[in-house]
Amino acid sequence: MAKTPTKTALVTGGNRGIGFGVCRQLAARGFAVLLTARDAEKSRAAAAKLKSVGRVEPVVLDVANASSIEKAVADVSSRYDWLDVLINNAGINYDTWETVENAEIDGTVIETIRTNLLGPWRMCQAFLPLLRKSRAGRIVNVSSESGSLANMGAGPPAYQVTKAALNALTSGKRGLPWLGRYRHGRYWRPPRGRWSQWNPLGGNTTG
Numbered sequence: 001m002a003k004t005p006t007k008t009a010l011v012t013g014g015n016r017g018i019g020f021g022v023c024r025q026l027a028a029r030g031f032a033v034l035l036t037a038r039d040a041e042k043s044r045a046a047a048a049k050l051k052s053v054g055r056v057e058p059v060v061l062d063v064a065n066a067s068s069i070e071k072a073v074a075d076v077s078s079r080y081d082w083l084d085v086l087i088n089n090a091g092i093n094y095d096t097w098e099t100v101e102n103a104e105i106d107g108t109v110i111e112t113i114r115t116n117l118l119g120p121w122r123m124c125q126a127f128l129p130l131l132r133k134s135r136a137g138r139i140v141n142v143s144s145e146s147g148s149l150a151n152m153g154a155g156p157p158a159y160q161v162t163k164a165a166l167n168a169l170t171s172g173k174r175g176l177p178w179l180g181r182y183r184h185g186r187y188w189r190p191p192r193g194r195w196s197q198w199n200p201l202g203g204n205t206t207g
């Protein structure tokens with residue numbers, strides 16, 4: 001297996017928009033960036049644009065397709081020993097044309113759930129083994145204020161529901177601690193000053 005020379009980060013939907021910007025910034029900060037896109041040519045073209053910024057490598061990955069995720073894991077594993085940062089950025093369907101009443105459950109809604117919720121969920125599960133090999137693996141799930149139960153308005157239904165669910169999936173004080181731990185039915189955080197002994201990904205954190 002290849003030796004991992006530096007910090008590594010993988011970004012979904014890295015070929016344009018926010019994902020592309022994140023790839024650029026990570027590359028500029030010395031990360032080896034795995035710029036993923038569901039279309040091979042788009043992934044290659046976007047990575048080529050960042051050649052002068054740093055180390056950016058194209059990877060084909062459709063987050064709505066389980067076998068595509070499996071292939072990407074195999075591809076990344078053949079290049080690197082571990083992954084430091086996974087950024088679940090890919091997202092779709094700001095469905096302003098729908099209301100809760102008329103939303104197309106078997107169309108837009110299912111498609112949005114597959115991409116915005118099940119995509120990041122599968123990605124986390126699939127890349128955990130590589131993240132756990134990092135000294136301090138990190139997962140970033142890109143959400144939206146539209147998914148905030150406290151702040152959301154009457155907006156795009158499929159988008160809002162999936163981003164709210166993504167928030168629930170994301171580790172946090174009140175979120176599902178699937179990267180953390182439950183103890184006695186409660187989310188467990190380490191006592192003050194003992195963070196060095198605790199890495200939610202189970203790796204060998206020293207900082």
Ligand SMILES: NC(=O)c1ccc[n+]([C@@H]2O[C@H](COP(=O)([O-])OP(=O)(O)OC[C@H]3O[C@@H](n4cnc5c(N)ncnc54)[C@H](OP(=O)(O)O)[C@@H]3O)[C@@H](O)[C@H]2O)c1
Binds near residue numbers: 015038064088090144
């Ligand atoms: N823009 C905003 O104001 C805003 C605000 C809050 C949150 N966000 C969130 O930020 C993230 C990025 O938003 P953006 O504005 O940069 O969106 P964008 O410009 O529409 O780009 C979306 C990216 O996701 C990719 N993608 C879509 N479905 C995919 C799939 N099944 N597998 C892999 N990649 C897929 C797209 O690839 P293709 O090129 O192949 O379509 C594209 O690269 C999203 O999660 C969005 O919800 C955005």
